[in-house]
Amino acid sequence: MPQIEVHISSLIVHVVPEHMDAVKAQISQIDNAEIYGESPEGKLVVVLETQTHGFITDVIEKITNFAHVVSTVMVYHQIETELDDCEQNTGTQHSQVEGEA
Template sequence: MSEAAHAKPDDIHIASLVVHVMPQALSSVEQSLRGVEDAQVHGTHPDGKLVVTLEGPSGGAILDKVAQIQQIDGVLNVSLVYQHAEPRHFLNQEVVNDQHSA
């Protein structure tokens, strides 16, 4: 069964990545990442590392974006650090802490 058959239309997938780049290409790669839909750069390091998050409707969509990032000139490696999926409506629910102080 294909991933499209498993994808739920109300799900959201969120992934975090470390993108390793040639240090001299850091700013051009950061600029190119602005062209990747639902990608956000949260930090950079002059040694050639970027912390990036992606959002998408399925794991396959996330992997497609990872493949797109890997094709950017100057990118050496993309490491998937974390991936999470949940129904979109859960993101708008309040988190309640049931633990009480003594």
């Protein structure tokens, strides 16, 4: 039986505060991306749920290139694997903090 992977990642996106609404609108157009929080200082918490790691890196690059985005950093990445209906695997977790979020 083929193994199915689900990649769950969270990103901190630092935005110029007065352009927060425009950047949020752009992020909301990305498939499998949800904004889970924001701060008045211009920081967004974005969660991605995908089937490949490549999608995550593509989204990070895309968001980083949006106008008025200062930085985009992945702060959490978990891979859930499902072998079959009877066997449970809790997956692996990878957490990384780069600089101040």
